[in-house]
Each structure stands twice: as C-alpha cells, then as structure tokens.
Amino acid sequence: xxxxxxxxFSVVTVARAELCKPDxxxxxxxxxxxxxxLGDNAYAWDANEExxxxxxxxxxxxRYSSKTTTQISNVLLCNVTDRVSFWFVVTDSSKNTTxxxxxxxxxxxxxxxxxxxxxxxxxxxxxxxxxxxxxxxxVEPSTxxxxxxxxxxxxxxxxxxxxxxxxGIQQRKKKNKxxxxxxxxxxxxEVTITIENGIPCETLDLKAGHINGVFSADDERxxxx
Amino acid sequence: VFTLxxxxxxxxSQGYFTQMSKDLPIDVPPEAPKEDGxxxxxxxxxxxxxxxxFAVGLGNVWRFPYLCQIHGGGAFLIPYFIALIFExxxxxxxxxxxxxxxxKGSISAWRAISPYLGGVGVGSWMVxxxxxxxxxxxLTWVMWYFVNSFQDPLPWSVCPLNENRTGLNEECYESTAVxxxxxxxxxxxxxxxxxxxTLQWWLVLCLAACWAIVYLCTIRGIETTGKAIYVxxxxxxxVLTIFLIHGLTLPGATEGLAYLFTxxxxxxxNPRVWLDAATQIFFSLSLxxxxxxxxxxxxxxxxxxxxxAVTVAIVNSLTSLYASIPVFSVLGFKATTGYWDCLDRNxxxxxxxxxxxxxxxxxxxxxxxxxxxxxxxxxxxAGLRLKSCDLQEFLDQSVSGSGLAFIVFTxxxxxxxxxxxxxxxFFIMLFSLGLSSMFGNIEGVFTxxxxxxxxxxxxxxxxxxxxxxxVSFLIALCFTLSSGxxxxxxxxxxxxxxxxxxxxFFEVIGVVYVYKIKRFSEDVKWMTGRKLNLxxxxxxxxxxxxxxxxxxxxxxxxxxxxxxxxxxxxxKHEDFPVKEEKAYPxxxxxxxxxxxxxxxxxxxxxxxxxxxxxxxxxxDPSFLPPEVFSCQEVxxxxxxxxx
Numbered sequence: 001x002x003x004x005x006x007x008x009f010s011v012v013t014v015a016r017a018e019l020c021k022p023d024x025x026x027x028x029x030x031x032x033x034x035x036x037x038l039g040d041n042a043y044a045w046d047a048n049e050e051x052x053x054x055x056x057x058x059x060x061x062x063r064y065s066s067k068t069t070t071q072i073s074n075v076l077l078c079n080v081t082d083r084v085s086f087w088f089v090v091t092d093s094s095k096n097t098t099x100x101x102x103x104x105x106x107x108x109x110x111x112x113x114x115x116x117x118x119x120x121x122x123x124x125x126x127x128x129x130x131x132x133x134x135x136x137x138x139v140e141p142s143t144x145x146x147x148x149x150x151x152x153x154x155x156x157x158x159x160x161x162x163x164x165x166x167x168g169i170q171q172r173k174k175k176n177k178x179x180x181x182x183x184x185x186x187x188x189x190e191v192t193i194t195i196e197n198g199i200p201c202e203t204l205d206l207k208a209g210h211i212n213g214v215f216s217a218d219d220e221r222x223x224x225x
Numbered sequence: 226v227f228t229l230x231x232x233x234x235x236x237x238s239q240g241y242f243t244q245m246s247k248d249l250p251i252d253v254p255p256e257a258p259k260e261d262g263x264x265x266x267x268x269x270x271x272x273x274x275x276x277x278x279f280a281v282g283l284g285n286v287w288r289f290p291y292l293c294q295i296h297g298g299g300a301f302l303i304p305y306f307i308a309l310i311f312e313x314x315x316x317x318x319x320x321x322x323x324x325x326x327x328x329k330g331s332i333s334a335w336r337a338i339s340p341y342l343g344g345v346g347v348g349s350w351m352v353x354x355x356x357x358x359x360x361x362x363x364l365t366w367v368m369w370y371f372v373n374s375f376q377d378p379l380p381w382s383v384c385p386l387n388e389n390r391t392g393l394n395e396e397c398y399e400s401t402a403v404x405x406x407x408x409x410x411x412x413x414x415x416x417x418x419x420x421x422x423t424l425q426w427w428l429v430l431c432l433a434a435c436w437a438i439v440y441l442c443t444i445r446g447i448e449t450t451g452k453a454i455y456v457x458x459x460x461x462x463x464v465l466t467i468f469l470i471h472g473l474t475l476p477g478a479t480e481g482l483a484y485l486f487t488x489x490x491x492x493x494x495n496p497r498v499w500l501d502a503a504t505q506i507f508f509s510l511s512l513x514x515x516x517x518x519x520x521x522x523x524x525x526x527x528x529x530x531x532x533x534a535v536t537v538a539i540v541n542s543l544t545s546l547y548a549s550i551p552v553f554s555v556l557g558f559k560a561t562t563g564y565w566d567c568l569d570r571n572x573x574x575x576x577x578x579x580x581x582x583x584x585x586x587x588x589x590x591x592x593x594x595x596x597x598x599x600x601x602x603x604x605x606x607a608g609l610r611l612k613s614c615d616l617q618e619f620l621d622q623s624v625s626g627s628g629l630a631f632i633v634f635t636x637x638x639x640x641x642x643x644x645x646x647x648x649x650x651f652f653i654m655l656f657s658l659g660l661s662s663m664f665g666n667i668e669g670v671f672t673x674x675x676x677x678x679x680x681x682x683x684x685x686x687x688x689x690x691x692x693x694x695x696v697s698f699l700i701a702l703c704f705t706l707s708s709g710x711x712x713x714x715x716x717x718x719x720x721x722x723x724x725x726x727x728x729x730f731f732e733v734i735g736v737v738y739v740y741k742i743k744r745f746s747e748d749v750k751w752m753t754g755r756k757l758n759l760x761x762x763x764x765x766x767x768x769x770x771x772x773x774x775x776x777x778x779x780x781x782x783x784x785x786x787x788x789x790x791x792x793x794x795x796x797k798h799e800d801f802p803v804k805e806e807k808a809y810p811x812x813x814x815x816x817x818x819x820x821x822x823x824x825x826x827x828x829x830x831x832x833x834x835x836x837x838x839x840x841x842x843x844x845d846p847s848f849l850p851p852e853v854f855s856c857q858e859v860x861x862x863x864x865x866x867x868x
Contacts, residue, residue: 035583081580146372150430153372157437164444168687 019098020076020089026101029129031085037125045084049119050077053088056115057108061090061099064107069093105131263328264447265523271451273533275520276321278458278661280510280541283363283630286658289509290485290549291625292501297492298485302546304493304502309542312772313506315764316729318534319736320512324521325530326748330672331515334522335735340839342735344831346673348728349515351824353669355720356514358697359713360666361439362704363627364659365431367652369411370631372431374648381406382639400802403636408794411631415707416795419810422707429705433698438660440694443667445686446675447523450664457661464654465548468647472554475641481557484620485549496779503776508722510541513729516665519672529753531761552629559637560619567614574609627710630655667693711791718789719817723780724824730773731828737765789817 020027030053035042043049054075061070070090080086090099108115108131116126123133266272293301327334335346373380384397384405392398397405408414415422442453472478492498511517521530565588572586575598586594599606624633630651638647670693674680680689704713736745742765746757792804809817 031577033583082582083576083580084583085577085580145376146369149372149375150434154430154434154437157434157441161437161441161444164441164449165687168445168685172685 019091020078020087022079022087024087024089024098026098026104027087027089028101028104028131029085029087031083031127031129032119032121033125033127034084034119034121037121045080050080050086052118053077056118057088057090057104060107060111060115061104063111064103109133263523265525266447267451269528271454272520272524273536274458275447275450275454275661275664276517276533276537277540277544278454279516279520279665280537280662281458281461281544281658282509282511282662283655283659284505284509285541285545286548286552286655287627287629288625289505289545290552291623291629292505293549294485294553294623296495296498296501297489299488300490300492301498301502304499305506305542308499308503308506308772309538311764311768312503313510313512313542314535314538315761315769316507316512316733317510317517317538318531318761319733319765320517321521321530321534321537322745322749322752323732323736324518325524325526325528325752328522328526330522330674330676331518331669332673333676334518338735339739340835341832342731342739342828343835344828345728345731345735346515347827347831348724348731348824349513349518350670350673351827352720352724352728353514353516353666354697355716355820355824357663357666357670358701359704359716359721360659360663361435361697362432362701362709362713364435364656364663365428365705366411366627366631367655367659368431368435369427370635371649371652371656374645374652377645379635379639379644379648380410381635382644396796399796401636403632403639404802406635407631412710413707414710414794416793416797416805417807418708418711418791418793418813420708424702424705425707425709428709429702432701432705436694436698436701439663439667440691442660443664443671443690443694446671446690447520447668450668454661454664457657457664460657461654462544462547464650465551467650468551468555468654469547471641471647472551472558475554475558477558477561478554479557480561480616480620481553481555482550484557485553500776500779500783503772504722504780506542507729507776508725509545510538511662511665513725513732514666514669515673516669519668520665522672526752527754530749531753531755552634555634555637557620559633559640560616560622562637562640563619564614564616567612567619571611571614574611575606578605578609711793714791715813715817716820720820720824723777723784723821726773726777726780727825727828730770730777733765733770733773737770742766789814 018024022029032045034045051072054072054077057075058070058072061074070093074091074093075088076091077086077088090104091097092099108128112123112133116122119126266275293299323334323338327337329337330346331349332343332346336343381403384393384402386392387394394405396409400408411428413422413425441449442457443450521533524530568588568591572588572591575581575586575594576583579598579602595606622633634651635648638644638651641647667690671690674689674693675686684692703709706712736742742762746762750756788808790806790808793807795801795805798805
C-alpha cells in the first residue's frame with residue numbers, strides 16, 4: 001500500500017514537474033524587482049510570498065471565467081531564482097493539463113492592477129514577460145494649458161499698449177491745446193514778453209550781466225533832494 | 226539798463242518796455258542753450274544698460290560656450306581676448322563716438338560724414354531690418370516653450386501614443402521625446418526646404434504676441450525702451466546666478482566644467498580657431514547694426530564715450546564667461562545622467578540574463594563584473610549586445626544655437642526636480658536676453674526713419690513704431706511656415722554675418738581716411754576731455770581694418786569651398802534620427818547670395834549716385850561745393866546743463 005502511494009506521489013510530482021518548467025507550453029516567466037521599487041522597505045521573497053502569488057493567480061482565474069473553480073494548488077511555481085524570477089503554470093482541475101496561455105494572459109491583463117497592488121509593485125517592477133500591459137491614455141484637459149497662459153499674457157500686453165497709446169494721445173491733445181491757447185493769447189496781444197532794445201528781459205536777469213560804470217555814476221550827476 | 230527813452234530811439238518807445246512783435250529780430254546771446262528737441266536718456270545708467278543689453282544676447286549663452294568647448298576649452302580665451310582688444314573695443318568706441326558726436330541715426334550720420342558714405346548708413350539700416358525679422362521669430366519659439374512650461378508633466382518629457390494606442394508614436398520613439406516636441410509639435414518641420422507647408426497657427430499667435438511686446442516696449446523710442454531695459458537687461462543676470470548655484474549642486478557638474486575649461490593649447494595652431502574668435506567677438510558686440518550709433522546719438526555730446534566703450538565690451542565678454550558656467554554645469558549633469566542610464570540599462574540586462582540578485586552589480590563594480598562575465602560566459606555577453614558607455618562620448622555631444630536651448634537644455638531640465646519652475650525661469654531669461662537685443666535692432670531701424678524729413682513731420686512716433694512692428698510681423702509670417710526654421714538658418718548665416726563685416730570695414734575706413742582721423746581725434750578730445758592715446762590711433766588706422774579684411778577673406782573662402790548644405794529632419798530617412806544632409810536648390814542659393822549682397826551693394830551704389838549728381842551739378846555755375854563738416858560745429862551751440 002505504502003509503495004503504491006509512493007509510486008502515485010512520485011508520478012504526480014514528476015507529472016507536475018513536467019507541466020511547470022522553463023519554456024513549457026502555457027508557462028509564463030515572472031520577474032520581480034522588489035528592491036528597486038521599495039528600496040529600504042523591501043520585503044524578502046520567501047514561501048509566504050509565493051503562496052500569496054499563487055492565491056492571486058487563482059483569484060484572477062476565478063474572476064476571469066467564473067465557472068471554473070481554480071484552487072491555489074492548481075498554480076504551480078518553479079525555477080525560483082535569486083533575481084527574483086520564476087515560471088508558473090495554471091493547471092486545470094484534473095491536474096493533468098495546463099490552462100491555455102491565452103486565457104491566463106487575458107485573465108492577468110484584466111486584473112493586473114490588483115496583482116500589482118498586492119505586492120506593492122507596478123507594471124515595471126512586477127513583469128510578466130510575454131504579457132504586454134495596456135498603456136494608459138495620457139490625461140488631456142479640455143483646453144490646452146498653454147492656451148490659457150498665452151491668453152493671460154496677451155491680455156496684459158494689449159492692455160498695456162492701449163494704456164500707453166491713449167496716454168500719448170491725451171498728452172498730445174493737452175500740448176496742442178496749450179500751444180493754441182498761447183497763440184490765441186499772443187494774437188490778442190495779452191501775453192507780453194518784455195523786451196528791452198530787442199533783448200528779452202529774462203535773459204537780462206542772468207547774473208552774467210555787467211554793471212556799466214557810466215550809468216551807475218548817473219545818480220551822482222543829480223543832486224539829491 | 227538802457228531804456229529806449231534815454232537813447233531817444235524814436236516814437237516806437239512807449240515807455241521802458243515794448244511788446245514783442247513778430248518782425249523784431251531776436252538776438253539770442255551765445256550763452257543761452259539751444260535745445261534741438263532730441264529725446265535723451267533719463268540717466269547715464271540707462272544708456273550703458275541699453276548698450277549692454279543690445280550686446281548681450283542669445284549668442285552669449287548658446288554660442289560662446291559651444292566655441293569654448295570645441296576649441297580647446299580655456300585655450301580659446303586667448304584668441305578671444307586678443308580679438309577683443311584689437312577688434313572689438315576699437316570698433317565699439319568708433320561707433321559710440323560717432324553717434325555721440327553727430328547726434329543722428331545711422332543713415333543721416335554717414336551722410337553727414339561724407340555724402341559718398343551715405344550707403345554705409347543705408348546698408349546697416351537694411352541689415353537691422355533683416356535681422357529684426359528673423360530674431361523675433363527665435364523669440365517666438367522661446368515664448369512657445371515658455372507657455373508650455375506650465376504643464377505637469379512637461380510636454381517634451383513624454384512621447385504621445387500612436388493612433389491605435391498600442392504603443393508610442395513612432396517618430397517620437399525612434400528619436401527622443403524632446404526632439405519630437407521640437408521638430409514636430411513646435412516647428413512641424415518638412416523634410417525639405419522646398420516644401421513650404423502651411424502656417425502653423427500656434428506659432429502665428431506667439432509671433433503676434435512677440436511683436437506686440439516689442440511694440441509695447443519701443444512705442445515711443447528710447448523713452449519706453451529706457452524703462453523696459455531695467456528689467457530685461459538685469460533679469461537675465463539674476464536667473465544666470467540662480468542657475469549657477471543650482472547647477473553647481475547637480476551631480477556631474479564638475480565633470481562638465483572640467484571638460485569646458487581644460488585648456489588644450491594645441492588648438493591655437495588651427496587658424497579656424499582664430500577666425501571663430503574674431504567673428505564671435507564681432508557679432509557678439511552687435512557692431513555695424515546702426516543700433517549703437519542710434520543709442521549714443523541720444524547722449525549729451527560731452528560724455529566719456531571711451532570709458533563707455535571699454536565698459537560695454539568688457540561686460541559683454543564677462544557675461545559670456547559667466548553664462549558658460551551654468552550652461553556647462555547643466556550639460557555635465559546631463560552627460561553624467563546619460564552615462565548612468567546607459568550603465569543601468571546594461572546592468573539590468575545582465576542581471577535579467579544571469580538571474581543574479583538585484584543590486585548585486587552596482588555602477589562602481591560594473592567593469593569588474595563585465596570582465597569576469599566576459600571571461601566565463603563570452604557568448605551570453607555577446608548575445609546581450611551591450612552598448613559601450615563612455616562618459617567622454619556623452620560630454621562630446623556638443624550643440625550650439627537653438628539646439629542647445631530647445632533640445633539639450635530642455636532634456637536636462639526634465640531630469641531636475643521641480644522641472645516646471647526651472648523651465649519657466651530658463652525661458653523667461655532667454656526671452657529677456659533676446660528682447661533687449663531686439664530693442665537695439667528696432668532702434669537701428671526706427672531712429673534713421675524718424676530723421677527722414679517726410680516722416681518726422683507727418684506721423685507721430687507711436688504710429689511709426691506701430692507700422693514698423695506690423696509690417697515686420699506680416700513679413701515674418703513666412704518664418705512660421707513648416708520650412709521656417711530652414712529659412713531662419715539661411716538668414717542667420719548670410720544676412721547676419723557677411724554684410725556686417727563689409728559695413729564695419731567701410732565704417733573704419735570712412736572715419737579714418739575720408740573724415741580724417743586728425744579731425745576725429747579733435748572731436749573725441751572735445752567730447753571726452755582727453756587726447757586719444759596711441760592704442761586708439763594704431764588700432765583705428767591699421768590693425769582693425771586689416772583684421773576685418775583678413776576675417777572677411779577667410780570667411781568668404783570657407784563659405785565658397787564647399788556648396789552650401791543644410792541638415793533636414795526627415796523621419797523617412799534611413800539614418801533617422803540622424804539628420805539628413807541636403808544641398809540647397811539653386812533658387813535658394815540665389816536668395817542666399819541676394820541676402821548677403823543686398824546690404825553691401827548700397828555702399829557703392831550711393832557713392833556712385835552722389836558722384837554722378839556732383840558731376841552733373843558742378844556744371845551749374847551757381848553751384849557751391851559742400852561745406853567742410855566738423856563734429857564740434859554741430860555742438861558749438863549746445864551747452865549741457867551744469868550738474
């Protein structure tokens with residue numbers, strides 16, 4: 001009895017080993033870069049983490065095709081290296097054949113986010129080789145940002161130009177009004193620019209003038225009263 | 226004080242005073258100042274700052290560091306300073322003294338020196354027009370990058386997806402995101418200069434904004450530019466200092482600086498280095514544009530133009546040096562980051578291939594590991610096709626011109642934390658640098674027009690500057706076509722280089738040999754109060770004209786040696802992303818020749834015209850030969866206020 005049991009066990013193990021090996025049919029290689037993602041908070045990859053991985057894959061298969069009941073024992077891991085990388089396959093309930101790769105791929109793509117979050121990793125640090133991740137479309141606001149900034153800048157410039165032009169026109173009008181007023185007043189003869197012998201009086205107020213001795217002596221010709 | 230009464234001058238005297246009537250001649254005594262109504266600078270600092278702002282431009286940031294790098298680092302400073310002393314400072318002093326003495330813009334000033342030399346003024350006016358057109362389009366690109374710097378993430382840091390969202394855009398993927406944003410999203414460039422493409426509406430908007438800013442600042446000539454220059458000339462120094470401090474803290478900065486400044490004295494044997502130094506000094510000081518003459522024409526005549534010239538030239542050169550430090554710190558940082566990325570990529574490949582634990586191979590022990598693995602598993606290593614990572618190679622990727630600002634620097638900015646702030650600062654700095662140079666260019670166009678009799682009487686200044694800006698905007702629209710940047714390269718290479726050398730040569734010859742240097746020395750002595758010393762005499766008479774001739778001949782020889790080519794961005798080219806080298810079609814070559822010759826042709830044309838006019842007129846018996854003109858006579862009646 002014991003011998004039969006041993007025999008079946010070894011057959012099963014060999015069979016399972018046959019199912020999961022590098023480059024086997026429907027097998028996928030997984031590569032984790034925990035230290036790159038988490039730095040000092042990196043956890044060590046041990047049997048517990050492997051158990052979690054198996055559980056996540058089983059969960060994914062269950063979510064994908066709700067009719068099958070995949071158990072954790074259906075997920076086989078092998079060739080775990082220090083890198084951390086390993087191969088895995090998903091067997092079906094009879095444990096004799098593997099679930100087709102396309103199904104596994106589709107399932108994992110659907111739930112990639114959940115798997116990543118369970119391990120605190122991302123698409124780049126938890127790589128399923130041969131399974132490409134869908135790229136997120138870039139977020140684009142309805143009005144491009146640059147147009148808003150440009151509008152602000154342009155409004156400021158136009159406001160400043162209008163202000164300067166209007167100020168210039170006003171200044172010119174004021175100058176014109178002043179000069180026409182002055183001309184009008186001159187024509188009416190009310191503005192006097194006082195002149196002495198053809199020399200405007202203001203210039204004669206310069207301190208550079210000389211006192212002509214002949215005429216300052218004038219006072220002495222007349223006797224004081 | 227005489228009274229008319231006392232001298233008995235007659236019945237017109239009604240008392241001590243009479244009223245002014247329009248037919249009495251008024252004798253103004255010689256001491257009273259005669260104002261000529263010319264606008265003037267608010268203070269000397271404004272004038273110096275305007276000259277510095279005009280000289281310090283985009284070339285100080287993106288041409289000088291490149292030249293330093295390719296011509297042996299610190300050793301380049303030797304020909305550079307020799308050119309500064311024998312070519313830059315003398316020509317600068319000449320222009321400033323000329324404008325200050327004659328108090329006129331370039332066209333009228335040269336006509337006053339000698340009617341035969343009027344063409345020099347027209348030539349420099351023409352060059353100012355051509356350069357203003359394309360220079361503002363470069364500012365348009367700067368503005369476009371500036372308004373795009375407010376996004377997170379920066380638009381030139383990520384590649385967009387392709388149409389069916391399965392991967393990245395192909396053109397972007399094969400080159401880099403930065404290249405893609407520049408060539409596709411900004412320029413939308415065509416693969417050939419003959420294919421014009423359409424107007425790019427976003428560039429048209431930015432161009433309109435740039436010309437509006439230029440109009441705003443030059444609306445009343447130096448009254449408004451004098452106020453604006455305080456900001457646009459000083460702000461770049463602030464930003465350069467901030468970048469200097471930040472750049473020096475970046476990893477790899479010291480490698481970049483060592484690479485830049487390590488002197489290689491062997492380059493001095495190469496004549497190309499001397500030529501580049503001479504042309505760099507010449508174009509960097511913005512000589513022969515007429516803008517400097519315009520600026521100094523608003524000065525009071527008794528101003529020390531000699532000290533001004535030396536100040537402006539030295540500040541310009543020091544700024545070039547100062548700007549090259551942050552530029553090369555950042556380039557060193559970029560090269561180091563690129564080198565580290567290359568190493569990291571190789572390390573990841575090796576770790577994945579051999580399933581080694583993470584972080585077992587670090588950058589420091591990479592070479593040891595490689596030698597070990599190469600000896601034990603050579604086929605596996607060969608199969609990985611690892612790229613050889615060499616820091617020197619990354620540092621050697623030298624770029625100048627717009628490529629430095631819009632491709633290399635923007636890539637470096639993405640790598641810095643807080644990239645939006647750095648991008649905004651950088652592009653505002655470039656914009657200020659370019660704008661202060663634009664002021665000088667526009668002044669070179671504006672001031673001579675203002676002095677033409679027909680224009681100054683009929684239209685106000687605001688309208689004239691508005692017309693100049695509007696017409697320039699409409700013509701510059703052709704630079705916003707898809708092939709626009711190829712045309713800007715053409716304008717830069719042909720209109721903004723050769724004619725300036727010719728005009729400067731005729732300027733020196735005109736002043737020294739036509740106006741006669743003896744007379745000019747007297748004028749300068751009157752203005753500065755000092756006699757012209759031997760240095761100016763020798764450089765003005767012999768050294769500077771000789772240097773200009775040599776530079777001109779060397780320049781032309783280099784241009785003629787091979788047919789002119791350009792590099793085109795062609796995604797369908799087999800070597801893409803390397804740019805494709807193409808030859809200019811014949812009609813484009815004709816335009817190049819036209820651009821180079823057009824400003825120069827005015828010099829002989831106007832001289833010939835005057836000669837013919839003079840010969841025709843000399844047959845007229847009532848013809849008087851023109852008076853001998855002297856700078857001092859213009860200013861005899863001008864007394865500046867005693868401070």
